[in-house]
Amino acid sequence: MRFYLQKVLFYVVALWFAVTLNFLIPRLMPGNPVDILISKMGAAGQPVTPATRRALEIQLGTGGKGNWFTQYGQYLNDLIHGQLGASLVNHPAPVTEVIGQALPWTIALIGLSTVIAFLLGVGLGVFAGWRRGSWLDNLVPATTMFQAVPYFWLALILVLFFTRWHQWFPYAGGYDVTTTGPSLSTQFIGSAIYYGFLPACTIVLSSIGGWMLGMRNMMVATLSEDYVLAAEAKGLRPRRVRLTYAARNAVLPSLSGFAISLGFIVAGSIVTEQVFSYPGVGQLLWTAVSNDDYALMQGIFLVISLSVLAANLIVDLLYGLIDPRTRARA
């Protein structure tokens, strides 16, 4: 019990820290949204007069009143009530609504492909470690090469090949907007899978190598342990030795790595979403930062910090179950 209490207490402190940083960082950035808006209006050929600045300040509100302390108090209070304020880019739409629109896309695309990459990588790693020197083991350098290539480069090559030279996949978007719309119909889901396939492939391709290499090496190390030898000596079937004896122990480090990457799913992948014009959180964050939309940035950072913490908490607790040693106190 004490183990779990300690964990929860630790996460409460971490949460407070994350929330406070979230308050500070946007306030330390230079510039203000009205200036950016005015330079954009000018570039879009809209008349800008001195009165325009004043009107925009009134429309958007002049930001928090009082010093940082009162603003901080106000911020915490709003947070407890689930209010993240209004987005400036989409004024007066609430931040929660704007994030809510983008979040499902990111979770579906990045989430699924992260899970697929992890399962495939760990699975292949188990066999590569079991049969050292086999053809599967020789695959490891090939997959790590994909990871070593800068991600945006890999993505651009795939875009060039699969959407420009051969028009097998769409070049942009979350689904085919001309024939279907968001619903639970098979047509929409099919279209969404079709549109998400190529971006998902790039994520899987670029991250599978790490999982595979890590798992393979842990397998090799675990297989030389005495208990594996004992299990083999007992005459257990190779499958049982491989999975329940070797793999269960070897997967532990990968699992904590997986927890961290699960947390970052929500942050989306800014690069993936930029390259494929995918309507997720990564692209939203990009828009928010380039427009000085503090409220939206804070909202997105908050969702990211919360999900990283939550994923870690869950895995921490699970870890205690899988590996009883972590519960014991030194």
Next chain:
Amino acid sequence: MSLSNKRLLVRATALAAVAALALAGCSSKGSTGNNSSGGSTTITLFNGSVGNFTENFNPLLSTGAELQPSQGVIYETLYYYNMARAQKPVPVLATGYSWNSDGTQLTITTRQGAKWTDGQAFTAQDVAFTFTLFQNNEGLNTTGAKWTAKATDDHTVVLTFPSTSFTLEPQLLGNMAMVPEHIWSKISDPAKETNINPVGTGPYKLKSFSAQSYVLTRNTDYWGTGDQAPKIDNVRYISLANADAATSALESGQIDWMGSYLPTLKDIVKQHPTLSYVNTPDSLTSVFTCSNAAMGCKGPQTDPAVRQAILYAMDRAQLNTQAVAGFAGPGSMAMLVPSVNGENIVDQANASLPQSADVAKAKSLLEADGWTMGSGGYYTKGGQELDLTINVVTGWTDYDTDCTLLQGQLKAAGIKLSVNQVAQNAWSQAEVSGNFQLSLNSINPGASPSPYFIYNNYLSSTNTAKAGDNATTNVSRYSNAAVDAAIKDASATNDAAKQKADYGIIQAQIAKDMPYIPIYVNQALTQFNNSRATGWPTPDNLYAFPEPWKSWDNGIVLKAIRPAKS
């Protein structure tokens, strides 16, 4: 998770991947064209939107949160001002207007026979109501001016101003969307309204909306007939994240109208005969200088001779070819776009810019001002090297290229230039607060093509502030009593000849002082696909500013185009 379950999962994901591939095979056949069935025409438009759309059709806003077709396509103004060529305002929801002699009263005749899309008639009361709405909501009134509006009968509105207000004309007539009184009188805070069921008078109305795309459909009760009536059935708006995706969309024929800078555009158009483009340079790319030492600017650029030397040291032909693939138009010393405002440039000496570098002249200007060539190859004065820093936004590739080239060009004339690449936020803040030496930016036109707006915004000392305080629009801190007087004089009349004389005074002063050093008129490329619709603006017939992101002009183009014969 037990390991046997995990094995199952691996199998399940493999199955899902196979299913996805199978689906991919099916749907790739069905998703080619944009033409929907039933013989109706749908065109697809990309206006630069990125990411998800947030539903907002409030045409009174100016924050950019309003979806762009709210202004000009769904809602209309009284008049249309064409920024692409010299042209009189085109009547839209008004059929006539007149000023009294001292510019304090504007009488507008409103259109008869126009209807809101909910069936109610458009009247002068709606116009008076809209003007009053702007007046009562300080946040919506981007002019900052005061007026009272009154409908004197069903098709006449009289606006009364406390002082001479000729210069407000394009903003009032050409930049304010008219909204129906019977709907907006019930809205308590129009600045926070998202207006998801827009009722306007425009040629198109909202058909369907989703966060990834929305569709407008033809307003069959539109007031215009013949050439003035919309002829395309549906217009779809989409968002894309980058220029590569836009190029793909254009080449594969999935987009009918977009405006992106594509360096290889000429080749693309050559390869795809259904595509065409038009280039309408409209904003003057210039080196903005913090020019006025008396207002707190610091650095060698506060010396007019240095600014003059930079003007002559530039090789504009090289900048144009290398930064914007030769798509830029020639600028002028008068800070105006010659193709639109040529007749307002008084002295022909100011109507153009040197296209190649004149290093000898640049050097002689510096030497006459007391600069001497130092040992490092750069001029010095009073022990100080002629060393300048220019701010430019990282990632604005044409500007970044310009700065790199300028570094070499100015070096040849003995001027040292350091390039400071910064994020847009920091760049704009440096300009506004006057904490910069040079900054690469562009001079944008105002509410109408009239030079008054450019001169008033960028040169008037009422629109500037000391360095350290925020300047509204005149970031160079330029302050010249003769220019101020001429700007004031031009605003007090609507006699074009009198105004032109004032512009002449201003042009003579800035040719000498050069607070903004012009480079070229930056490209504005618009691409069209002619296979579904024709009648787009052409270089010979710029009936509207063709860029799809331009409010108001959008509606004019959508009315003019017609289905291509197939």
